[in-house]
Amino acid sequence: MRLAELLARCRREMESRGLPPDPDSEILSAALAGVARPRLFAEREREVGDPTSVLEGWIRRRASGEPLQYILGDWEFYGREFRLSRDTLIPRPETEGLVEGVVEGWKRSGKCAGLLLDVGTGCGAIAVTLAAELPRVRVVAVDVCMGALSVARGNALRHGVLGRVRLLRSDAYSALKSGARFDVVISNPPYVSETEWESLPREVRDFEPAVALLGGPDGLSVIRRLVREGAGFLLPGGELRCEIGETQGDAVRRLPCGPLRFAGVERDLAGRDRVARWVLPAAE
Ligand SMILES: C[S@@+](CC[C@H](N)C(=O)[O-])C[C@H]1O[C@@H](n2cnc3c(N)ncnc32)[C@H](O)[C@@H]1O
Structure with a gap:
């Protein structure tokens, strides 16, 4: 079969x-x-064998609502391919x-070496990207899910940064050891509230891990802890940076944050x- 026939x-x-x-x-x-997607047209006459049975399986899964990304098992983030599983x-x-x-920020600051923490690493997209983009930093990447950590390990290996990414449940x-201090704590934590959960698309609710999405009744359970305890894990001048939901801006600015500003x-x-x-303000 030619590629053009497969596409049709x-x-x-x-x-x-x-x-x-x-x-x-x-x-x-x-x-x-x-074939890379931008090459589809150029390669349309290429012989691709007979992938009908694989194609049918993939389309059956797609018809059941499964996201394309899980079917392919790979997805791009920040210009790199990341392996995924249903744990991520x-x-x-x-x-x-x-x-x-x-x-x-790191490049502007002129800093070279440093230690970063990624909380809730999932497939390792954030931790691996930071290690790959900033070759002198080391990253500690944590998650509650062992399955996710194993996928993140594979992605760190795939992108040649496993030596600088430490994975931890x-x-x-x-x-983390008390006394561990980081230049930056970064997190894309679960931040969907119980009410928002009901309105998520089926593709998300039925297929993506609930532990990766649900952040308690108001969506802020994990963020609240990261902020409340954050000062104990940052170096003076260090930053905690969290992804939030689009309606959470006002609520997060009121979270108790101790010595953090x-x-x-x-x-x-x-x-x-x-x-x-x-x-965490630097000492005067
Ligand atoms: C929104 S996902 C983010 C995954 C990945 N960092 C990304 O940005 O694609 C949240 C991740 O946090 C993990 N997680 C949930 N609760 C956690 C907790 N209390 N401590 C550490 N990780 C947690 C989940 O297993 C999931 O991998």
Whole structure:
């Protein structure tokens, strides 16, 4: 079968199951043929064998509502491919802004070596990206889920940073040694409230891990702990940087933060509140 025929078949099969054929047909066909998506047209005459049975399985899974990212088992974050499993959240483009702030700030500061902490690492998207973008930093990446930590380990290995990323099972800061101090604590914690959970799309609720999404009754259970205990894990001048939900800007600025100083909320490209920041003032 030629790639053009595979794409046409994929489109037909998706339409016959009432699924919108684009862009999924192109993404699935490119993955099946082992061709980068921007090369689909250029490579349309390429022989791809007969991947019909794999294609049918993938489309059946898609028709059941399973996200494309779990079917492919791989997704891009910050220009790198990350392996995923059903233990890991699918990394979102909004989270790239959370990471970008640290990468840009670090480069601007002229700092080289440093120690960063990623709480709730999932597939390791944040921790691995930081280690790859900032070659002199070391990162501790924690998660409550062992399955996620094992996927993150594979991604750290895949991107050549396993030597600088330490993975640890921990409920927030609980497994860290007292006295451990970081230049930056970064987290994309679970922040969906119990009420919002009901309104999430089925694809998210039925397939992504609830522990990665649900942040207690008001969505702030994990963030509240990160902020309350954060001063004990930051170096003077250090920053805690958390992704938040678009409606949580006002609530997070009122969270008790001890010696930390609330440093504002950054908006994403769509103008929605997205990243909350606290700093531990440097000693005078
Ligand atoms: C929103 S996901 C973020 C995953 C990844 N960092 C990303 O941005 O794609 C939240 C992650 O936090 C983990 N998690 C949930 N509660 C936690 C807790 N109390 N302590 C540590 N990790 C937690 C979940 O297992 C999940 O991997």
